[in-house]
Amino acid sequence: MRTQVGIIGAGPAGLLLSHLLHLRGISSVVLEKRSRDYVERRVRAGVLEQGTVDTLIEAGVGDRLLREGLPHHGIELRYGGEGHRIAFEKLVPGRAITVYGQQEVVKDLIAARLEAGGDVRFEVEDVAVHSLEDRPYLTFGGERLDCDVIAGCDGFHGVSRPSIPPGVLKTFERDYPFAWLGILAEVAPSSEELIYTRTERGFALHSMRSPTISRFYLQVPPDATVEEWPDERIWTELKARLESVPGFTLTTGEIIEKGVTPMRGFVAEPMQYGRLYLAGDAAHIVPPTGAKGLNLAVADVRVLTEALATFFRDGSTGPLDGYSAACLKRVWRAQHFSWWMTTLLHTFDSDDDYGRRLQLSYLDYVTSSEAAATTLAENYVGLPW
Ligand code: APR
Ligand code: PHB
Numbered sequence: 578m579r580t581q582v583g584i585i586g587a588g589p590a591g592l593l594l595s596h597l598l599h600l601r602g603i604s605s606v607v608l609e610k611r612s613r614d615y616v617e618r619r620v621r622a623g624v625l626e627q628g629t630v631d632t633l634i635e636a637g638v639g640d641r642l643l644r645e646g647l648p649h650h651g652i653e654l655r656y657g658g659e660g661h662r663i664a665f666e667k668l669v670p671g672r673a674i675t676v677y678g679q680q681e682v683v684k685d686l687i688a689a690r691l692e693a694g695g696d697v698r699f700e701v702e703d704v705a706v707h708s709l710e711d712r713p714y715l716t717f718g719g720e721r722l723d724c725d726v727i728a729g730c731d732g733f734h735g736v737s738r739p740s741i742p743p744g745v746l747k748t749f750e751r752d753y754p755f756a757w758l759g760i761l762a763e764v765a766p767s768s769e770e771l772i773y774t775r776t777e778r779g780f781a782l783h784s785m786r787s788p789t790i791s792r793f794y795l796q797v798p799p800d801a802t803v804e805e806w807p808d809e810r811i812w813t814e815l816k817a818r819l820e821s822v823p824g825f826t827l828t829t830g831e832i833i834e835k836g837v838t839p840m841r842g843f844v845a846e847p848m849q850y851g852r853l854y855l856a857g858d859a860a861h862i863v864p865p866t867g868a869k870g871l872n873l874a875v876a877d878v879r880v881l882t883e884a885l886a887t888f889f890r891d892g893s894t895g896p897l898d899g900y901s902a903a904c905l906k907r908v909w910r911a912q913h914f915s916w917w918m919t920t921l922l923h924t925f926d927s928d929d930d931y932g933r934r935l936q937l938s939y940l941d942y943v944t945s946s947e948a949a950a951t952t953l954a955e956n957y958v959g960l961p962w
Contacts, residue, residue: 580606580696581889583715583724585704585737587616587697589679590857590874591730592686596636597882599693603889606724607697608704608717613687616699620761620834621679623786624771624868626959627672629875633682638689646677647785649770652957654922654944656775657937660822661944668947668954676771678786679871704731706740709851725852726885726897730874732858733843741850751916753840753864755779755923758795758806764830766791767819773866773922774818775940780866780923781818783827791830794865796923801837808832840864840919842912847901854881854900861908866922867915872959877904879962907960914956 582598584591587609595605609616625633625646633639650666650673665673690697702718706727715722729737738746766785774781779796786792793815797806812829819827843862848855857874880903884896921939925932943949 578606578720579723580604581724582726582728582885583713583722584608584728584730585706585715586729586731586735586857586859587611587683587687587699588730588732588857588874589682589686589871590859590878591728592683592690592697593632593636593875594728594730594856594878594881595695595697596638596686596689596693597878598885599690599695600636601882601886601889603885605696605728606722607690607695608701608715608722609697609699610701610704611699613699617680617684617687619680619683620759620836622865622868622871623676623678623784623792624871625675625677625682626872627674628959628962629872630675632875632879633685636689638685641681641685642675642677645681645787646675647787648673648675652771652773653768654773654775654940655819655822656922656940658821658823660772660825662770663944663950663954663957665954665958668951669958672955672958674868674958676785682871704736706737706853709740709853711852713852726888727853728881729853729855729859730857730878733862735859737853738845738855738859741853745847745850747846749842749844749846751842753919753923754799754925754927755796756799756801756840757838757865758797758801758803758811759836759838760793760811760832761786761834762791762793762830762832763789764791764828765789767825767827772819773918774821775922775924775936776818776821777924778814778818781815783815783819797837799839803835803837806835811835838865842916844905844908844912846905848877848904849897849901854897856881856904860904861912863911863915864919865915866918867911867957869911869915873908873911876907876962880904910956910960918953
């Protein structure tokens, strides 16, 4: 079997790449180890930058996003008993975010791929990468797929990055001394916009998915388990952290999903080796405080699509050779912003009183200086391409 681009992983990166290549007349096959149902149900983040929304609409997969997505023109930073709105409409006019679950993006992309006759294979076993220097091919479940290029879109725990010979990659890591307990609840959101809260008890985030489904996150110890967090304890803690301003009451409801996410920053450089190109979580991970994970995957795929289109049009490898450097500029910007939001809003056991005062003074600055608030806003809605 042969295709132009062999893609490992049917997450947002792999599916969007396959669709954008299709729109350029370039063939691809997507190999995914999980079932379609699993990838469509996997609850992850849900904030789309302006550029991500534009890309999905341009690619013809934005109809449901436009119908069901929630455009937001600001977020709230809540600390010290007060709420402070970061007003995108004032600070970054014309740019906003859209709240739309990652699994909805995945559902829309799978539907578009299959409608276009795309080759997306689920529950594929033992995907392996071969001969990356020249004439690359993939093997899986006893089959062989020859391709001109392989795109490693198989996430942090995939097979593509580890298939790069030792000594080629340089990796950069930052682990945070806490995790996020994330829940999905069948309850109307208690606020119009997202609330990022810093309290002495730890961080909390009020997000949402629809007028009837809310999403919450709590800062918890790094080794926390869902078993340690029965529903009642979760609501008690969310109320303690979010009801920290007068007149705000958190409405509770049935929790339908919960999970613990480790907080880490990770970058692998370069994001390519031979005919293998890494995109999304396969090459980089950000802590979710800046809502950058999904958006970075889309940014990588945009650059890779352009580079592959040039390569398949006239054989020139210039853009492909520059793929990693082009992406890493944006990746490190997002790494810094995500680190900055995380250190601004979480409590660190290692912090002394001096450290906590520095944090509060920085929050005071960000919420009182238009220049500082603009920095947050432009990074949050996404820097233009
Ligand atoms: N063979 C085939 N498929 C694989 C393999 C393998 N060996 N290993 C992993 N996969 C699949 C996973 O099952 C998953 O569906 O690759 C896919 C990778 O998708 P994601 O993890 O969603 O990564 P990506 O597409 O880069 O999207 C990044 O996902 O985790 C969030 O916060 C992150 O929002 C960001 C987004
Ligand atoms: C989410 O809605 O899942 C979400 C929102 C903002 C974040 C992270 C996750 O920073």
